[in-house]
Amino acid sequence: MKPMVRKTFAGLVGLVAAGGLLVGIAGCSPVAAGDVPGAQGSAGASAAAPRLHPISGLAVIPLTGVTAKGAHTFQVEVAASSREQERGLMFRKSMGPDEGMIFPMNPPRDSAFWMKNTVIGLDIIFIGADHRVLNIAANAVPYDETPLPSVGPAAGVLELNAGRAAEIGLQPGDKVTW
DSSP states (O other): HHHHHHHHHHHHHHHHHHHHHHHHHHHOOOOOOTTOOOOOOOHHHHSSOOEETTTTTTTTEEEEETTEEHHHHHHEOEEEEEEEEHHHHTTOOOOOOOOOEEEEEEEEEEEEEEOOOOOOOOOEEETTTTEEEEOOOOOOTTTTTOOOSSSSSHHHHHHHHHHHHHHOOOOTEEEEEE
């Protein structure tokens, strides 16, 4: 290449690299759908924007279970759409002890979950319309395709790490709010 072409090419490579860095930063920022980075809005609107999970991109909200041992709060991903619910925690290799995923169901319905393509063991907690635990499928086995059903119409299904429900003393009848 001629020196001028090389210099122009180097300048273009630098611009592309810088642009890629800016795109990478914007792509990794927790910006809620519909937000415009840098746009000025009310302070209340920014404070109310949900936190997004770094792996799934789903909104993360607090969920509290009240047991005989006391209240315990988890940060849970919300699998709201049918597509999000179909994927759930499939292929996830780990989850923090105070993390989980909630599957809201409106209207409440009889439900059954399985562990197809689910790498980590889970407790599957079925929650009724009154926000009380209906039943718990404890220590569900990774990759098992056996349906694990609710004992009644569920308004939500909570997935926690296997054994976590027992650790905090969560039982049928306990209150769960999100």
